[in-house]
Amino acid sequence: MTENKHIAEVQVESTRFILTDTDMEHRQTEAPPSYDSVVNQNTAPPLYPSLQTLSANQILPYHIPQPIPQTPAPRAAETIPSQRRQGLCRSKRCCYGGSSGATVVVMLVVIAIWLGVRYGPTLWALSKSTKETDTCPPSSVDCDGKRDCSQGSDESRCVRFGTANELQVMTFKSSVFLPVCAQGWNKNIADQTCQQLGFRQHHEYGFLLTNSSSFQSMNSQFTNTIQGSVNRSTSCPGQQAVSLHCSKCGKPPVSTRIIGGSVAADGQWPWQASLHFQGYHTCGGTLLAPDFIITAAHCFPKETRDSQMPSNWKVYIGLVSQLRLPSPYYVHKIILHENYDPATKNNDIALLKLNKPASNVQPICLPVFGQKFSPAQQCWTTGFGLTRQEADSISTSLMEVKVDLIDLSVCNSHTVYHGSITENMQCAGDLRGGKDSCQGDSGGPLVCKADDQWYLTGVTSWGDGCGKQNRPGVYSNVGRLLMWIYGKMQQERP
Template identity: 40%
Template structure:
């Protein structure tokens, strides 16, 4: 499989033929490059050199200076407007990223008072604890104090309310669980309010020592792939795999992969949208194991790129897409589970990658068939060794593959899933998003993936912010 302009031994050029500079670490996996048509003829008319601008000859030197000054001011204003647009300073309908918020300098998260322009400080105030999906909500009176919810202290609609805030539309799964490390039995009970998740609960005791476990979807289950060194996947084996396709003329072409995390949200890589950020140009195809047999798709309402994404290092390489038309779950279409707070994917763990990327590095084409391959998690220490990636792996990245080479993601796999099970019978969790790597399947150059456990709060915050969009 392979991502955007980053896989291979030389940099690729992202559609539509806009030069994309690879990061400081060399060549990378990239979204699949749509091959451009022949360039238009280019003519150069040579003229005798001139030491003055003809149109200024009619001006006096004073008028010339004033004219140049005015032009310079206009140019600077224009550049400022362009920069503001690029940085999402205007929150217009064409923006495809969450703009950077202006916040009070000493804001307090989750205190029930919005202290940022879009209220982002009051989002992502609930989390799901590993390994029983215990619901925890941040205290309104003490930042970073996470409290469990009393199982018998909330009404029947509370669980659905929490999940709907995070963009999950299906019926939630709840149960009561013990919490041995809470001897004081402090928890939260429902107060009937519904302005925010943290605003709808108050601190109390849970005398029965039973707490609320909440799963917002029945995720990570199969209801029933070629990657470098991989094999073809069967229908329904990786039902969360989607194909992100960019409009080319009157049709659409595969560029990146993605992972369905709910019926209306897709997790993917920010670098897939560096040159093509407009939601109207994209479609998401689900339930397919062959790009020649595409049946189910949705147009895209919003693309949310992480505001800290670094194009030079591919740090924070994560993004979300919200669909205009939520998918209907079936044997071929299911979501993967987001990791829970405290969950880890340790070195040596066997996981799987899938996608429609290249199966032969030298090929110009991606694979029409969905491919799969088993890979091992590689420690950051090993991956940062001088003869591997020489310190390029940040805490937001993880490596997976085989240091001997042979099995890897490739161009066209960008944004796709690295999924793992906690045990052989458990659900599948999205551990990584295919991001970059040097070449495809090279020795000591394993695939690099965005580490999803570092972004769960960001993911839930964006889903909550955009719930009514």
């Protein structure tokens, strides 16, 4: 998190390293800045909060993967009697009895235990991953209220929210999203619908006027899904549709201050999470629902050993200081976007399902379908990342900075990122430089305020340096990825 008065300059052996327009033309077909080459993977991890000095000739990513010490395998061959290795042992007593035989047995047990401890969880995870591959029969029907696919993907994208949280449902008969008529709606249906979406229960519901000519009307009895409990109709008494809120979100108890680059107050951003990989802050995250954290997919690179093992991660929520950590939450499952592209950073988004719900912590609000945020709205990004590009340690305090949303066409212009920004990305910062995310902020939130509530607009993804002129931060566009988010929350709901 950085807000500098001057544009950061990088020195490479007394030669200034500046990306010119010619450089950008040359790089337009190359991948965005790497996130996985900042720290030497062959060295031991530094003590928190110090980090190794970043190489000046590297483009700085927003993710600082921690190196993992290599554990050598036990050298057991030397303890096995030479006769056994040469096949000269001809009796059970010779092979298994006596001191040499006992040594063989002991070493085999030690090796078996070591292999089980070292590789057992990984093999189990790989096996589990294989078993959880989603398969759909040819006869599967989307949004009919019946789970046909092994992981339920056929029923995971049938519900969304419109303006004023209007509940909208698509069925296999309607094939379009329609508002749900208020007639027959009640608290029990509200709870079951929110549970279907991955929440524990509903927060509140109400009714609103709609000018829609078609509706989804409730059946006489609610089934296990809302899409299986409605029928399309052309009438609705009073044109009253359901407005549903599945959580109390986006209203922190502490009012935010209109300043930037400052230390955040306790309770100001309660949904902020710090993801620790093997004991070290690695990425940020945001609480979406009691059981789910949203973060960046690049925080879990395949090249980093065991980074996709849930047991290697701890999640701290609602903290403002790395020196005063609350009790951690543990990760039950890591869910990466299937179409995440490490080369372009497209679809750079992931969900963490926690092993137990976060209690007494207010989550962020997800935007509703079609919700637009203008540069005039208050938008902030928060994190524990570097406070300036040349810094050699991340911040122990949660930092905040006010940023401006930047239009896609501007961010893709010749002088900025020259076509590297997809529709699934959102640029934010200051084209003059000085306000930006930085290393260690990856996966953290970009939030914007509307109607007295804060909405998650983006997930910190990548950027060229920190706070550089015409190089704003790039965030995954949450509004474009809403259906994936809700779909995965439904598939993994508690």
